[in-house]
Amino acid sequence: MVKSFSAMLISQFSKATGLSLDTIRFYVRKGLLNPGRNGKGGTNPYQVFGAQDVTAARMIRLQQSLGYSLREIAALGAEYRAGEDSPARTAAVLRAQMAKLEERRSELESALDFLGRKLAWVEAGQPKDAPSWENFIC
Amino acid sequence: MVKSFSAMLISQFSKATGLSLDTIRFYVRKGLLNPGRNGKGGTNPYQVFGAQDVTAARMIRLQQSLGYSLREIAALGAEYRAGEDSPARTAAVLRAQMAKLEERRSELESALDFLGRKLAWVEAGQPKDAPSWENFIC
DNA sequence: CTTGACCATTGACTAAAGTCCACGGTTATA
């Protein structure tokens, strides 16, 4: 669990991820990110972010775009970290993620198909024998 | 613009779409759905929804899952309806939609690829020569 | 040692997307 590599302060991390300072602090409060602390004079006042936090930020964005709430994302991250030393658990979490993505992709493809058929129909001058839109289920 | 086919009242429409009564009314207020009105005794107190409203509801769900706000969805719907009698405009809107979907799908695929590589790496016992996560941009 | 840049914490505030509730009107059924 080496965290010292590629360490940065919050403003650097902000630039690296595109998240605002406030959003980062908000995510830390919610447990979505857990940076280290590293002070010089005995105290440790500053948050220190590493490369793994950048990856985490990307994952958060991804999950969010899949419709997960931050609460759910935090839970998933916790589950992931809980089984971090158990490859089986890690793999299970990853596979669940991938299943969600696959499902999402097939939804997208069905929607694409729907729009494609509709476009073809429009371009054909909207003939009477319209394709059935009804199998468009999203 | 026949709207009488497959007409239903709001509770039927709710069952047909899975949207709650309140959500439907909310969408109507926002201009996302525009049902007809059909009363018996001179007045027209009740909203009447048709098959095209069911399709609209599906589209709303789809757009929403793509990250659009209701305001944006309403605008897109208005644009679509504005050029309803112009196949060229309709086709343009449809094509823009499809482009968005394609973009989204390629994002999904890149994420799937990322997770797939990570899964393989975990299952291989997390060897030193980790694949580069860095080309995972979402 | 002071100054400017950076950082943390707290709490108030906001917009979006609903949800809930109370009230009153409408319609089908008995």
Add this chain to the structure above:
DNA sequence: TATAACCGTGGACTTTAGTCAATGGTCAAG
């Protein structure tokens, strides 16, 4: 015509995901 089941409207309320502002601590440069 009474009554239950439905419908509409208005407004208050809630959750989520941040954003903003005030206050005060930390650190490097001069």
